[in-house]
Amino acid sequence: xxxxxxxxxxxxxxxxDRVTITCRASESISRWLAWYQQKPGKAPNLLIYKASNLxxxxxxxFSGSGSETEFTLTISSLQPDxxxxxxxxxYNTYPTFGQGTKxxxx
Amino acid sequence: xxxLLVSGGTLVQPGGSLxxxxxxxxxxxxxxxMTWVRRAPGxxxxxxxxxxxxxxxxxxxxxxxGRFTISRDNSKNTLYLQLNSLRAExxxxxxxxxxxxxxxxxxxxxxxxxxxxxxx
Numbered sequence: 001x002x003x004x005x006x007x008x009x010x011x012x013x014x015x016x017d018r019v020t021i022t023c024r025a026s027e028s029i030s031r032w033l034a035w036y037q038q039k040p041g042k043a044p045n046l047l048i049y050k051a052s053n054l055x056x057x058x059x060x061x062f063s064g065s066g067s068e069t070e071f072t073l074t075i076s077s078l079q080p081d082x083x084x085x086x087x088x089x090x091y092n093t094y095p096t097f098g099q100g101t102k103x104x105x106x
Numbered sequence: 107x108x109x110l111l112v113s114g115g116t117l118v119q120p121g122g123s124l125x126x127x128x129x130x131x132x133x134x135x136x137x138x139x140m141t142w143v144r145r146a147p148g149x150x151x152x153x154x155x156x157x158x159x160x161x162x163x164x165x166x167x168x169x170x171x172g173r174f175t176i177s178r179d180n181s182k183n184t185l186y187l188q189l190n191s192l193r194a195e196x197x198x199x200x201x202x203x204x205x206x207x208x209x210x211x212x213x214x215x216x217x218x219x220x221x222x223x224x225x226x
Contacts, residue, residue: 032211032212034206034212034213042218043201043216043217043218043219044151044201044213044216045216046206046212046213046214046215049206049209049212049214055214087150087151089151089212091209091211091212094153094165094167094211095141095143095153095211095212096153097150097151097152097153098150099150100150100151
């Protein structure tokens, strides 16, 4: 299985901050990576697919980049609604997910 | 409006069986691969199983092969997951997900999840 490692596990930030979450794959996955946001008690919500493609309806402050084994999700200016847990997922092989990054209010 | 309504989760004894359902609406169901993903307490999301739009092709993670069966009824716009020989480690919230554009393997819409508890 392709192991996905996210960092940090927890991130404290303030409204208006620019934040970056990193996801590393244990082997090359080309650009077959998705990012999701999940809030407590809710289903995950797709943000980014194929590493950098913004899903329809997702605010443009979210962006993704990277290829092969290293990827990032960036939120350019944090909004109150963005405090949640974020997961990366590779789909170069059968899907595997990162362990999640909890974005907290500082 | 696209909707995935998941049901069927409950408390079941080890070795028991359960069927989960995911009722879909708001999109051409038979054109979409569908997937089950679970999250056990304190653990990461885990892909469980995927089925093609026609139902002809199915895929499973190794830990559930031979115990779980994914299926779909396109006439009822419903996805199923039959869980047999349940183990404590199968306890999780189970989500269904719709395959993204042109792909089986990322998920552009998810149902709200249903809780499966395995305990005696």
